[in-house]
Amino acid sequence: MNPAPHDMIDGYFDEILTPEQLASLSDWIKSSPENARVFANAALLHDRMRNAMGESALVHDVPPSKVAVRSLGRLFSFPSVWSTAASIAVVCFGVGLFWFLFGQANASAAIRELNRIIAQNTLSKDRTYEIVVEEVYPPIERGANRPPTRESLRPPKPPLDGARVHVREGNQFVLIRKTSDGLPFVTGSNGKQSWAANARGPVKVSADIHHFDRDLPGHETSIPLTNLHEGLGRLRQAYQVQFSTLGPEEYEASDGETVRMLVAVKKPKERGPQRVEIAYETTSGRILHMRFVQMPYGPDRLDLRLSLVNENDLPLDFFQHTSHHSLDRNVETEN
């Protein structure tokens, strides 16, 4: 049995109707002009609420097309030579103003979108991303007489290319890499303690949840790959966030969902990757890919791509170290 028409109208605007309920609502609208008017009135309220609360920037939210610029040209047209010159100046001012307003609105719309994605991805299920290293940049040359840093004296880190990172709310993650001889090297945190399980030697555990962060790209610049909420939150402060203007801004994924891209470019004097690209599903806000360009990683800088490969709730104890090694292994505590 379908809900009452008024319930279906509200359900429609909140996007919770099933296809059958939507068909039923559609039939109800078609059955009488009065019903269509009731629906239209409900839409009027819903739309006004969005405009009042969402600070909708209707005229400036979309890239200015050639059509729009042509329209501006026509709005400011005059007949004589002098007035043509004047009109060119006015058009230039108009176009400049349009671009300025568009730039402001696009940036604020992008920040609103980023906020939505952060909210969506904070509450979501456990997610698994595959990491691909696209480019490794040589370390920046240091002066010959400068002493080696603590970082440069550490043993080489296991390669990140092909690694998988599983993330859950509350600083929980498991990063699975393979050492150069093909053995697993697993680092993680259950949100209360962090740990590292190498195939050889004891399992190391620390009460400091950031103790093993040094193995993770982005930890130095507060954009950790293992805590998307924190990482995306930093983009708001240290980056200029815009909708992508390179290539197709929106495309349709294989399942019919549309995908959009946000691009964050690092502000001067801030630390972190030069650029972060986030491709996400328009409706759900689910992040499908993230690309970090020139991400600091110890002495190196990397171009990294994270691609969503799974979105399922993992076992409750998955983020405990005991799920990733045999129980007879020695466990050592580090401070």
Added chain:
Amino acid sequence: MDQNSQQAIRYWTLAQPVVSAYVTSVIRDFRDRDDVLQSIAVAILESFPSYDASRPFVGWALGVARNQVGSYLRDRRRNRLVFDGETVDLLATAFEEIKTEEVRSLDYLQECLGKLEGRARQLCELRYQNDLKPAAMASLLSMTPNTVAKSLQRIREQLRQCVERHLSIEGARS
């Protein structure tokens, strides 16, 4: 700016609430709605010279909107969660019949929204500022999606009553 364009902008400003609601009634994704509304505004400016001033502007603007909405829906015809063409056309007619007073009555909405407090305000912010759906809001607020949807429905009803109260007070004064 020439007189023709000034006129177009003046008409558009008056028609925009109804056209915006029409677009929202068919395109529920707020960002997509904003995009389509922008293309409607541009199309109206472009084709304003062909507008017959002896006919109501809202009806003409809704016709332009119908074309833009149709183009948007054609790209998404595989989506089963959008209205069919007949319903979209019927809605355009229904919006054309909305009276100016009904649109103006919602000018009180801002004041009524200002009175929302606590959980009601939080729900409205998550829904209308962050574009979250009830399922996502439920996880954030430790509620069930059904409770969230019911609460939103109740809030809208309260806001409608609040607007009506303002109208009746205004009616009594005049």
